[in-house]
Amino acid sequence: MSFGYRYGIPTDADLVFDVRFLPNPHFVPRLRRFSGKDRRIVRYLRSFPQTAEFLRRMEGLLTYLIPHYIREGKSYLTIALGCTGGRHRSVMLAEAMRKALHARGYDAKVVHRDIDK
Numbered sequence: 721m722s723f724g725y726r727y728g729i730p731t732d733a734d735l736v737f738d739v740r741f742l743p744n745p746h747f748v749p750r751l752r753r754f755s756g757k758d759r760r761i762v763r764y765l766r767s768f769p770q771t772a773e774f775l776r777r778m779e780g781l782l783t784y785l786i787p788h789y790i791r792e793g794k795s796y797l798t799i800a801l802g803c804t805g806g807r808h809r810s811v812m813l814a815e816a817m818r819k820a821l822h823a824r825g826y827d828a829k830v831v832h833r834d835i836d837k
Contacts, residue, residue, distance in 0.1 A: 721798060722756070722814040724806025724834040733800035735785075737778065737813075743768055745808040755835055756811025765812050775813065779820045786826060806834025 723730050725740070745751040745761050754761050765771045782799070789797050799817070803809035814830045821828040 721800045721830070722806055722810035722832045722835065723800055723802045724804060724810070724837065725802050726805055727834050727837060729802065730798070730800045730833065732798055734798045736800045736802065739774070739801055739803050739809045739813055742771055742774070742803075742809050744804065746805065751808075754808075755832075756808045756813070757815060757832075757835075761808055762812050765809060771813075775816055775820070778813075778817060782817070782821065783824060786821075806832070806837065811835055 721730055721733065725738075729736060742765060745754070745764055748764065751760055751764055756762070756765075786797065801810040801813050801817070811832050814832065818828045818830045
């Protein structure tokens with residue numbers, strides 16, 4: 721799930737990651753109107769080395785954790801990624817993590833709670 725801290729942390733999240741450390745496309749006038757699903761936002765965020773590093777580390781952590789949750793009988797895991805407004809950074813990263821988890825055989829779905837606010 722992607723969300724905006726401006727609208728509160730999702731109460732049903734099992735794991736919450738704050739991605740506000742990444743550069744904010746909201747402050748780039750030509751990018752402001754697009755969401756994290758748009759290739760322009762993806763390209764912008766991926767131009768920063770910390771984006772790739774965060775995704776690599778997060779994928780490693782989740783690859784480690786998910787089998788343990790499964791063994792404990794957890795049938796689903798809600799992972800929430802939050803940025804300021806829930807439109808750019810958290811959306812892009814949630815989509816990237818969905819693809820990474822899907823490639824590892826997990827049935828990952830994404831909800832963008834605040835993308836249209």
